[in-house]
Amino acid sequence: MIHIQNLTYIHPNQDVLFDNIHLTLNRHDKAALIGNNGTGKSTLLRIIAGVLPHSGGVASVEAAPYYVPQLFGQYNALTVAQALRIEEPLQALKEILAGNVMEENLSLLNDDWTIEERCQEALQYWQLEGLDLTQPMALLSGGQKTRVFLAGIHIHQPELVLLDEPSNHLDRAGRQLLYDFISSSTSTLLVVSHDRTLLNRLSTVLELSNRGITVYGGNYDFYQEQKRIESQALNEDVHSREKALRKAREVARETAERQQKLDARGKKKQEKAGMPTIVMNTLRNNAEKSTSKLKNVHAEKVGAIAQELHELRKGLPDVDKMRFGFDPSTLHQGKVLVTAEAINYQYSEQPLWQPELSFQITSGERIALKGLNGSGKTTLIRIILGDLEPQSGTIQRADSKAVYIDQDYSLISNSFHVYEQAQRFNHTSLQEHEVKIRLARFLFSKDDWDKPCSALSGGERMRLMLCCLTISSQAPDLIILDEPTNNLDIQNIEILTAAINEYQGTLLVVSHDHSFLEQIHIGQTISLT
Secondary structure: OEEEEEEEEEOOOOOEEEEEEEEEEOOOOEEEEEOOOOOOHHHHHHHHHOOOOOOEEEEEEOOOEEEEOOOOHHHOOOEHHHHOOOHHHHHHHHHHHOOOOOHHHHHHHOOOOOHHHHHHHHHHHOOOOOOOOOOEHHHOOHHHHHHHHHHHHHHHOOOEEEEEOOOOOOOHHHHHHHHHHHHHOOOEEEEEOOOHHHHOOOOEEEEEEOOEEEEEOOOHHHHHHHHHHHHHHHHHHHHHHHHHHHHHHHHHHHHHHHHHHHHHHHHHHHHHHOOOHHHHHHHHHHHHHHHHHHHHHHHHHHHHHHHHHHHHHHOOOHHHHOOOOOOOOOOOOOOEEEEEEEEEOEEOOEEOOOOOEEEEEEOOOEEEEEOOOOOOHHHHHHHHHOOOOOOEEEEEEOOOOEEEEOOOOOOOOOOOEHHHHHHHOOOOOOOHHHHHHHHHHOOOOOOOOOOEHHHOOHHHHHHHHHHHHHHOOOOOOEEEEEOOOOOOOHHHHHHHHHHHHHOOOEEEEEOOOHHHHHHOOOOEEEEOO
16 A cells, blocks of 8 residues: 655755655555654655655555645635535536536546535534535634544545544544544554554554654554563663673772782882882883773773763653653642632623533642533633633632643743743753753753754743743742643653653643543543533
8 A cells, every 4th residue: 555665855955854764554554653753754644645755765655645634724725625625526516416417517526426425424423514615714723624634534535544643633522533433444544643542543553763664563552562661671771881881980990099009019119129220111111001001991991881871871762861850839738729609701692601610729639621622721721820800700819820831832932042941930040051951951952052942843842841840940839731732742742741740739731632631640620511
């Protein structure tokens, strides 16, 4: 179905994204394509889809692929029918049924007499009943756009489907429909996703890295177990090399000290023996040469072990290299932060919530805020933060420090460079080298300090935000996360999860990522209906 050999892609600025990629995907295979941000997953998908030319090698696809992109902005000027490439056959069918049986209409329809029924069935399945196919894509939400393109699979019935982060904008109901489709589909599937529930419904994991594509013959849980075994072996190798390096340095030091004592003892014996100066100088030179040679031997051994250790450490997962060290919240556990009694808010004279909302948030709780798209999650967050007041009911907020983190990590300002952004949170006047040490802990080397924040990936913005929170003098009492995993790859989700699990304050999370919510130990739920 898909045959890729020696595939290369070079950016227009001549930077090589990937080189010598090999991949074979057979008919009816269901595979996940995963990898860190920047490895080229979306680019590879676009090359297979035929929307991007590759720079070298072979990319052979036996069937016309149906491609669901991650971003839909390029379709905003089109209608739904145009975006789905069904406008012409639908219009041709309409003309034919009206009696206009012209050769042009028959050609456009191409004997596809059931297209109208498939459109209705597809829209109904993806809960888009009543959607006008002539409606501009620009008027649809992100979740609706995703459902439109997923509906296109049912309409076109392709043999090969390419999906790039298909669950990103879907609510819980939409994700369940997607999971059911993945499980029941007979098409060949290649999916880029960080949604671990979805990944577990695929039978093969393809990991794209700077070493190429590594195939793991199982679902994501199987892949994780294999990576855990690999990581454990790598950590054992690192510890072994660290121990060997310490031992080699100790032996080198002891040998040097012993040689110095022998040289000093030999010199005293020579002086007592009354040897001529020329003979003593010759013996001293020989001793120095011997000491220098011995020193070089040990230095080479230490250097070789240190280089091996450096190479091993480069292979460690980023989360194993990082140090979080969040300051705890000053609030005692159980302090009431927010009390809401029968609150509601209206848009166009229509109340958002039926019935009204009543809840309490206490210090130290971990709460999930759940609801379908359009249920008012963002409005409720603004009310909790005090940016909005409810139009009915009452809300009481204790004096506390809250931080709102949206899915774009907008706490990071695009007008700053990385080091400047970190300094904005330096409320205790840390020295410059101390701020840079914190940046290094979050994998920002000196080459990154002057990088503009506007050029950072989603994962880099998340890591910089976490770094800023650790630099700040006091951790917030309440952190609100709004779909924090949407723009992250799996590795950065693991980093975020580890950081959140070190945080001791109160957490309110909006997320459709069930695995993420489980791993950060959510204990309460506020449900919006």
